[in-house]
Amino acid sequence: MAPQKHRRSSIEANPLQSGPQFNLIYVGAGAINFGTDEGPWNHSKRVEQKWGKRLNVVGIVDPNTAKADLELSKKRESFVADAYKNTKTFPTVAAARKELEGESFPHAIIVGAPPKFRGGLRTPADLELSILEHFPKVAMFIEKPVTTGPSEEAGEVGKRIAKTGNPVAVGYMLRYSKAVQAMIGLIEEKNLTVMCTSARYVMAYEKAVNIDWWDKSISCGPIVEQATHFCDLSRYFGGDVKLDSVQAHSVEWDEEPGQLSKQNIDESKVPAEQRIPRFTSASWKYTNGTVGSLIHGVALHDTDYYTELTVFADGYLLRLVDPYNNPTLYVRSPNSNAEKVQTFTNDDCFYSEISNWGDEIERQAEHKDEPIDHTILSSYEDAVKTYEFTWAIRLASERSRQ
Ligand SMILES: NC(=O)c1ccc[n+]([C@@H]2O[C@H](COP(=O)([O-])OP(=O)(O)OC[C@H]3O[C@@H](n4cnc5c(N)ncnc54)[C@H](O)[C@@H]3O)[C@@H](O)[C@H]2O)c1
Known part of the structure; x- marks a missing residue:
């Protein structure tokens, strides 16, 4: 038997572009989420491709709010402006939680902050735990490496994430x-x-x-x-x-x-x-x-x-x-x-990783228990x-x- 146990990814997953509004937050207004000349990564571009008119970006979280505002203004001047008409910028996840209610409550969060702010149990490395505290049912897409801190702490974060059963993927595209x-x-x-x-x-x-x-x-x-x-x-x-x-x-x-x-x-x-x-x-x-x-x-x-x-x-x-x-x-x-x-x-494997994560979110939202041929290939643990x-x-x- 082959040693790996993962199921095959369907790269041509259908973009689910019709249906209810899909509320999303970006954490981090840097290169991975908004693009750079240095490489093909740019999660916002793939998310826009995946959810199309359903996409409703409710927040961009970045302590550098000027950078978040800059990226937001660029989106509002582009052809995808509609997806960003309700977007607010926040310095922290906690600040986002205070303002996002009802129609604006997020379904998913893409975490593209630097790894020293992730994968830990204490501030300032506790971004995932802060997300779980404020948005306990949300799906997460988290960048690699999971942290730059102790792996024991990242292991504990992984256990807490797994316990929620939420769709969580890591960006090993x-x-x-x-x-x-x-x-x-x-x-x-x-x-x-x-x-x-x-x-x-x-x-x-x-x-x-x-x-x-x-x-x-x-x-x-x-x-x-x-x-x-x-x-x-x-x-x-x-x-x-x-x-x-x-x-x-x-x-x-x-x-x-x-x-x-x-x-x-x-x-x-x-x-x-x-x-x-x-x-x-x-x-x-x-x-x-x-x-x-x-x-x-x-x-x-x-x-x-x-x-x-x-x-x-x-x-x-x-x-x-x-x-x-x-x-x-x-x-x-x-x-x-x-x-x-x-x-x-x-x-475009950057599209496929977002697309597969999106399909898993939709599947769980619709309580579909039947196995699918495409799923998250990189779990947090x-x-x-x-x-x-x-x-x-x-x-x-x-x-x-x-
Ligand atoms: N898979 C890939 O090919 C790929 C490519 C590029 C980056 N990455 C990963 O993405 C992550 C981010 O890299 P980048 O190039 O976008 O960095 P970046 O420096 O361009 O952007 C990071 C942004 O996060 C913000 N930030 C800092 N602390 C924050 C916090 N607590 N909450 C929210 N935002 C915060 C910063 O102000 C900055 O705007 C890294 O882990 C990197 O390894 C992966």
């Missing part, structure tokens, strides 16, 4: 990509057992000009912050990781192979002990005996990252190349040495395991250095 689902489909169809996962993620660092990203004390470092997507995808194919099996080595900023020639930040502003590694090479065992490995690097120039994940099973090689920009799947099957190539054009895994890699590489 690659799970929803058509290429990834084609791999899952093949593993299920052929009843394969995954033997090995091998992930490589090498970023183009020239345009990485946010100094926080280069500071482990702020971003937790590139494994926890960035490679988290590939650690999560590895887990999607390999299952749970034996955390005490994780081994890792790194090339650090002060080693000869770690010298970078195209940094557009002044790294001298980051204290030496907080600077990020340039390469991390990790390996581990999954609890079912499968092995896994990851190489993460900060090495390329220009803009495009190099990303590749290979899954091996008896007789099979499934090689996913460039899932972010140009997802291509190379499959080698028994009785042939040649790899068959499949490309996936016009696939599962995402906590990915967070723990990424920390295990970081800590193992730091240990090996000592």
Whole structure:
């Protein structure tokens, strides 16, 4: 049997654009919710696609209310203005609760605040608990990583979320990509057992000009912050990781192979002990005996990252190349040495993750108990395991250095 238990995502879920008003709050008025030139993420765009005329954004919560007002004014000047005609901006979730009643009460909240405000039990990291306190029945879509704080606290938050039974999804969007689902489909169809996962993620660092990203004390470092997507995808194919099996080595900023020639930040502003590694090479065992490995690097120039994940099973090689920009799947099957190539054009996994979450909300609202072929592929409790895994890699590489 294949180790993963998730059901397949239906990427072409029908947008449920007719029906009652759908009330939504965005928490965080930054890049993930309202878009950026740096990448395709932009939850508001996907939400508008999904709910169309039914969408009624009742609030934007951000302590930087000027930023929230700015994003709101841009929406009101655009073709989706109708969805934002009733929107109010609030500095906190508690402030939103005081004003949103009756017709304006939210059905769902998208949480795109930075991770240091999430996944914890105490202020200021307790955003989810604050949401559960003020809007106990609301559906949540929460960004990755689940936190930057202690994983035990995130685990407790996960338990409290699970207890509500509300539809809650975490933003590991690659799970929803058509290429990834084609791999899952093949593993299920052929009843394969995954033997090995091998992930490589090498970023183009020239345009990485946010100094926080280069500071482990702020971003937790590139494994926890960035490679988290590939650690999560590895887990999607390999299952749970034996955390005490994780081994890792790194090339650090002060080693000869770690010298970078195209940094557009002044790294001298980051204290030496907080600077990020340039390469991390990790390996581990999954609890079912499968092995896994990851190489993460900060090495390329220009803009495009190099990303590749290979899954091996008896007789099979499934090689996913460039899932972010140009997802291509190379499959080698028994009785042939040649790899068959499949490309996936016009696939928007950011839409699919929102769409699947939306379908689950609608299903629960209509009390439909029959199983559906598409659902949330990344639960909060599962995402906590990915967070723990990424920390295990970081800590193992730091240990090996000592
Ligand atoms: N899946 C992806 O590909 C992807 C892409 C980008 C960002 N993200 C994730 O989204 C999250 C946010 O990233 P971003 O790039 O949008 O950051 P950002 O800095 O652009 O925006 C964050 C916003 O949250 C606001 N904020 C701070 N504290 C808050 C609080 N307590 N309540 C509400 N709002 C608060 C900030 O004022 C800011 O406007 C991060 O976890 C990041 O990893 C994921």
